[in-house]
Amino acid sequence: METRSIKLVVNGRERTVEVAVSHTLLDVLRDDLELTGTKECCLVGECGACTVMVDGRIVDSCLMLAVEADGAEILTVEGLAQDGQLSPLQQAFLDKGAVQCGFCTPGQLVAAQALLAGNSNPSVEEIQEAMAGNLCRCGCYYQITEAVLSVAEGEH
């Protein structure tokens, strides 16, 4: 199997990792770096469970080859809390009831974080559109929107 050494900054920490050229960023995060917070579901870029930020842009990590991320800064769900303290968005997800089974939650959180980074005051419609790539089968969509709004409005 052909491999290459890549450098990533994952959640602020520099990592050098030997990756198979055929492996996705998701494979490397979960299997090589053992950051299993990022979830695997559809593998075709439809469900959003594997959403991470790459150099500030949201990416379905199942669709990006790891070698394409060489040199990039990656943010995963594990990078949201600081020193064991949940971020305002994470806390808002709990307070507003935006989490049920939790399997889609890491992707939802990263997508929402990216949305707020680019638009600190989104409307309901903008939130729903920005989050449309993140499926939640438990059906927490209204609560997710509410959580994002509450952070934008400074409630959290």
Added chain:
Amino acid sequence: MTTRLVGTSPNRVGGFGRVSGLQEYVADIRIPDVLEAKLVTLDCARARIISVDTSEAEQVPGVRLVMTAADLPQPMPRFGPQLEDRPIIAVGETKYHGDPVAIVAAESKDAAAEGARRVHVEYEELPAVFTVAAALDPAAPLVQDPSLRPNDRLASTNVLREHRVGWGDVDATRADLVVENSYSFPIVTHFAIEPHAFMAAPDGDGIAVWSSIQHPNWLQKILAKLLGLPLSKVRVYAPDPGGGFGGKQHTKYEPLVAFAALQAGRPVRLILSLEESFQAARRAACEINVRTGLLADGRISFQDVKADYLIGAYTDIADRVVGKGSYPAAGPYNVPAVRIYARSILSHTLPSTAFRGFGNPQVNWAVESNLDEGALALGIDRLEIRLRNLAHKGDAFIPFDTPADGDWDQTVRRAADLIGWNRPLVPGRGRGIAVGIKSGPTTGLSYSTVRLLADGSIVVLAGTSDMGQGARTILAQIAAEELGAPLDAVTVVMGDTAIVPYDQQTSASRSTVLMGNSVLMACRSIQSQIRAMAARLHGVEESHITVDRGVVKLPDRELTILEVLTPGLGRLGGELTGNGEMRKDAEPDHPLSGAPAFFEFNCTAVEVEVDEGTGDLTILRHVTVSDVGKAINPLQVKMQDEGAAIQGLGHTLMEHYIFDEKGRIRNLGAIDYRIPTSMDLPVEMQSETIENGDGPGPYGSKGMSEGALLCVAPAVAAAVREATGGVIRDLPLSPERVWRALQERGERSTDGRNGR
């Protein structure tokens, strides 16, 4: 006085792990030396397996095991929750698209996938049946070998079982109008975001198995039997599933992975792809014919319902779904004469299993829609016809069963008020209203252990699965409430059969009621121990002491539990332990083997607008009101209720499997099988509860997690009809189908047959 927790909505217990990425689902658990497994399947549904050549696969570097039917005990062991008809792996022939022929285990996922590609199966495709009509054709090939069902008169047909329930004499009952129509409900799938995941490892003289399953104990029982091991040597770990919805009920590939691990002598894990999960669990399709007899004043005089459920090639729990789902087909109404005839029909499709609503949404779609047809024909308001027929609390609406256990008309009136039923409609819009009912658990057995530790903190051991419904939080709230501890001092341990006492299963919205009562009972046992302690410490007769929700009341003062516990336990400390056992035994003479512990009752009302050019629907408002008895955690109740409603919108608006002529699912996976996204929601959704404290669960609670899904489809279809005049009797109400119905307007207006 301690703060009351019941009726409040603290943060979810286990929430920190879920938002921080630290929660471990099965696929996240890392154990040393594990082999990755991949299934080998064929590109068709039914085929005779001529030969399986594993030699090339075995040469792939990293491949450690290629297992086929020939490597398993002979005759092939079979299992199933109802009938033991499912082999561990396909033997002789495959029965459906996705039925595995071999499993490859290797040092890496890549090697396993490569190995699976290099297993060469020579096979001959065989004639197969994928629809009710094809399965019932007298010349149809049999899905199951008749030898699997000895002494069964239906064994030489594709009808697995028939279910007949009824009362009164339908044929002799007068009606001023008889409305007869046929409806269909397609195959849909659970699409939990966590695909099914399994792992097994040899464990000394036994085995450890991890599964994202909704009932570790039932799985343990099945594995012990298949492996010939005592229950104590099969340790099942069931980490919180990432969504269940019924799809993670019942054993699927755990036996296969267990045999693979034993054969390899190493841990083996099989993480299904989403596509493979689609091929592992789904809801039964259904074709329903309904004849509703009505009197001129709108009273229902009879219901005559035939329901053919298309189940898969193996039974799984499907026949129970058919029996239990069709049983309340006449709805929550007082109907003098009822005849229900339902059949489980085998087909060469993947096994159908439990799915939120458990067979009820299918018949509800038909019967509620047909009632609207009757109302329309009689010129009676659709809300009014429901109120006129609805059972009142205490009515034996199913004569031999649990009487109506809620003020259901209150629920319906509340939903009607919220949707503004009597407000004038904007032209081009329509409203629909429907009710749904589902029998709760008919049997149950939930043990629990509650440990009150020396510092007043609490460990609850309960075998419920928290798959998102929030059982962990509810059970913690009950224990904290009863023993006067803060919620964050409660740990709930689930999902380990070596530690946690037996629980039958997490299904039928049972856990708040059955496990909740069990935990309550365990807490009561601790309370009585505290009472004895207080009596001893204070020299007071036990009969003069009460313990109420964490407060110890002595004749002259009140103490906290901890104020009694600390001196009571003394210098060595220790703990108090209470056990709970909530049992609901089977009743052999009952059609469902037991009357339900409660009914789930929901009323859904919607207002829609239809784009007549495209057939696209906008749901402007969606109101769901559920009778929950008592909301122990109102936010979680709302989340479950709305979640059920949105899942109901999935099968109402967009979801269905499409099969090709070989029985292959053409829309496998997330691109071609759509579920609701944040862009598919009603513009506004309102979820409310009716809480009269009249349930059998703690504090008067009832189960509630399925109700809001039951009657979404008939409510939406009725609204489309009112908005446009278009009549649709087949789900889903896709834009194409709505558009076609609009083109056919007028042609079908005489469908409702006028009878006696």
